[in-house]
Amino acid sequence: MEELLELRKCIEEQRYPDALLLIGELEEMSREEKVNKIYSYALVLLLHLIKQEAEQRSTRSWEFSICNSLDQIAVTNRRRKAGGVYVPPEELEELLKEAYPLALKRAAMEAFEGQFTEVQLENKVDQEHVRQKAFLLIQDALSAGRKR
Numbered sequence: 001m002e003e004l005l006e007l008r009k010c011i012e013e014q015r016y017p018d019a020l021l022l023i024g025e026l027e028e029m030s031r032e033e034k035v036n037k038i039y040s041y042a043l044v045l046l047l048h049l050i051k052q053e054a055e056q057r058s059t060r061s062w063e064f065s066i067c068n069s070l071d072q073i074a075v076t077n078r079r080r081k082a083g084g085v086y087v088p089p090e091e092l093e094e095l096l097k098e099a100y101p102l103a104l105k106r107a108a109m110e111a112f113e114g115q116f117t118e119v120q121l122e123n124k125v126d127q128e129h130v131r132q133k134a135f136l137l138i139q140d141a142l143s144a145g146r147k148r
Helices: 002-012 016-055 060-077 089-114 118-122 127-147
Strands: none
Touching: 002 016, 016 060, 016 089, 016 127, 060 127, 089 118, 089 127
16 A cells, blocks of 8 residues: 555656656566465465375365365466466466475375375375376366456
8 A cells, every 4th residue: 555655656746767666566566466376276276186196085175175276276367457377387387386395294284184294195196296287277277267
């Protein structure tokens, strides 16, 4: 909010270079908010994909969480007016890499009733396979969103 007041002041005082700098900062803040939201949903997505692979089963609740995460990632990532996405595929792969360790940690607390440590659970799961599956599911969700 403070930035908007400052932007207004810059425009009123005809300090356009300062106004443009503030607009750039606001755009970056908005993008970071979108990326953080996508990260959070990617974390949930990975958590459930890890549990599915480790336990070789699924539940309706996990399926719902996966679908919800995919929908939210697709909605959040889509740039409505400008077109395109906030997080392009290359960055999305990096984001999934970053989120994976925390997702694994959380999955260790949930999978198999929490019987296995992170390391033990990690040995039951193919990290690359899970991340690739998450990436492909997100790409499919983004494509489906464009068709709506």
